[in-house]
Amino acid sequence: MKRILGIAIVLVLLGAVTVLAQEVKPGKVVVIDLGKGVRLEMVLVPAGEFKMGGPGKDYEVTLTKPFYMGKYEVTQEQWEAVMGNNPSREKGRMFPVTDVSWNDSQEFIKKLNAKTNGGYRLPSEAEWEYACRAGTTTAYSFGDNLTKGDANISGDSINKVDSIKEADRIKEVGSYKPNAFGLYDMHGNVWEWCEDWYADYQAGAVTDPKGPATGSVRVLRGGSFNYYVSNARSSNRYFITPSVRYYGFGFRLAKTADIKDTVAEPTVPIPGSTELTPATKGLLVAPFSEVKAKEAQKQLAKSLQKEVEDKADLGKDVKLEMVLIPTGKFMMGSPASEKGRSKVETQHEVTLTKPYYLGKYEVTQEQWQAVMGNNPSKIKGKKSPVTNVSWIDCQEFIKKLNEKTNGEYRLPTEAEWEFACRAGTTTAYSFGDNITPKDAIYGGLAIGAPAEIGSYKPNAFGLYDMHGNVWEWCEDWFKELPQGTTIDPKGPATSGGRVLRGGSFYWESSVRSSSRADFPPTSRNFDFGFRLAKTK
Numbered sequence: 001m002k003r004i005l006g007i008a009i010v011l012v013l014l015g016a017v018t019v020l021a022q023e024v025k026p027g028k029v030v031v032i033d034l035g036k037g038v039r040l041e042m043v044l045v046p047a048g049e050f051k052m053g054g055p056g057k058d059y060e061v062t063l064t065k066p067f068y069m070g071k072y073e074v075t076q077e078q079w080e081a082v083m084g085n086n087p088s089r090e091k092g093r094m095f096p097v098t099d100v101s102w103n104d105s106q107e108f109i110k111k112l113n114a115k116t117n118g119g120y121r122l123p124s125e126a127e128w129e130y131a132c133r134a135g136t137t138t139a140y141s142f143g144d145n146l147t148k149g150d151a152n153i154s155g156d157s158i159n160k161v162d163s164i165k166e167a168d169r170i171k172e173v174g175s176y177k178p179n180a181f182g183l184y185d186m187h188g189n190v191w192e193w194c195e196d197w198y199a200d201y202q203a204g205a206v207t208d209p210k211g212p213a214t215g216s217v218r219v220l221r222g223g224s225f226n227y228y229v230s231n232a233r234s235s236n237r238y239f240i241t242p243s244v245r246y247y248g249f250g251f252r253l254a255k256t257a258d259i260k261d262t263v264a265e266p267t268v269p270i271p272g273s274t275e276l277t278p279a280t281k282g283l284l285v286a287p288f289s290e291v292k293a294k295e296a297q298k299q300l301a302k303s304l305q306k307e308v309e310d311k312a313d314l315g316k317d318v319k320l321e322m323v324l325i326p327t328g329k330f331m332m333g334s335p336a337s338e339k340g341r342s343k344v345e346t347q348h349e350v351t352l353t354k355p356y357y358l359g360k361y362e363v364t365q366e367q368w369q370a371v372m373g374n375n376p377s378k379i380k381g382k383k384s385p386v387t388n389v390s391w392i393d394c395q396e397f398i399k400k401l402n403e404k405t406n407g408e409y410r411l412p413t414e415a416e417w418e419f420a421c422r423a424g425t426t427t428a429y430s431f432g433d434n435i436t437p438k439d440a441i442y443g444g445l446a447i448g449a450p451a452e453i454g455s456y457k458p459n460a461f462g463l464y465d466m467h468g469n470v471w472e473w474c475e476d477w478f479k480e481l482p483q484g485t486t487i488d489p490k491g492p493a494t495s496g497g498r499v500l501r502g503g504s505f506y507w508e509s510s511v512r513s514s515s516r517a518d519f520p521p522t523s524r525n526f527d528f529g530f531r532l533a534k535t536k
Ligand SMILES: [Ca+2]
Pocket: 073, 185, 186, 187, 188, 189, 190, 191, 192, 222, 223
């Protein structure tokens, strides 16, 4: 009896998120088409806890977010498909790309993300080790010994210190058996750059560690075909200047997954390549009614064990209210027939796979005051939207707000903004194809000031002043909207201006759901404000 109780207590202490060795299964694989038949395969790795660093100096690490990890090291054909060149000393389409610095990996990721809207990045060092161990606590994911039959390494026994052999060769990715998550070549083949700057580990338990804020050398993991066996241990750390390129250096991609990705994640589309069939389960597909919008919000809140309306206290009775917006699919931009449209409003299908919160109102002057201790608005009013704020000012506000509330506030993406604004409608405005002064504050020079927030009727999601009052900065850089189907679009990697949406009290037109404006991120104006978003 005592013994059984002891086991039960151990299990309770380990907790629900701990990934035990015997529970590890190969993760779901998502395949992305990079064009011309080049595929990128990512494996879903669950959130969990593990001991990082190996026996004796291990410390408890909790990873709270599931993530995708490259099934293989990035190959030369993938590099070529994205960058149009191949820096590798020894060529082979299915060999890992080599002779790439950490800086080079960032260039690749930037281009890959621009091509796929993908959110790819390097893994953090903790993610790398967690994915490598796949539930094991031994020196290698195959046990305490590693032989040349297990991985592409130099030498054949643990701790044998071979000289670095240039005679050894890289091999095609996936030439050895995978670990329990279904990941290949975590041990050996090429060293893999991680996101982190290198530093000694902190003592004690940590959650989602990302390494120090700055440093001079970046982390590499996993050893390589021409390095000692012991370099291929799950916990072995190596580090070097981020500009260094070497024959034995490559990398593997990672990508943060949403909790719901553990259920379904659509394949990322490439314009002009394979036809996309996103997961439609649970998506709120436009057009939809107000009743359906509200029902979806309620259902989602219930499944997330959250409220449809999220309230934060900014002190001194100043509240910040956010509304939960479900995942969905809609036509972004305007049809060619829409009056007053511009050609930058290319109509195309957008799927948003992650639910998010959006400000019920524009950010007010009292909220700005509570966070920043000042009020830049030309025309004052506590409950009026803050104005005269640039996109960069918004980022400062968000940074301070997140410090104050331990939150993850941000600006909405332009697609999130428009999906929320439309709230299931396909008309020029969320209340139809026409606008009158009863619907919103807009309309020109005669109106000297924005209205107090919430002075007009909300849309079907319960959001106020999406049309008019003040222009709202979005996260994205501006560019003519793309053709085709996109998923969770984030706009171009860069351009000259950031997006503003919704028009303002000062403008006669430009108040339509799809109206777009852009200004340099440093611009301030008496009708520029913003609205907050957050993913969790
Ligand atoms: Ca490797």
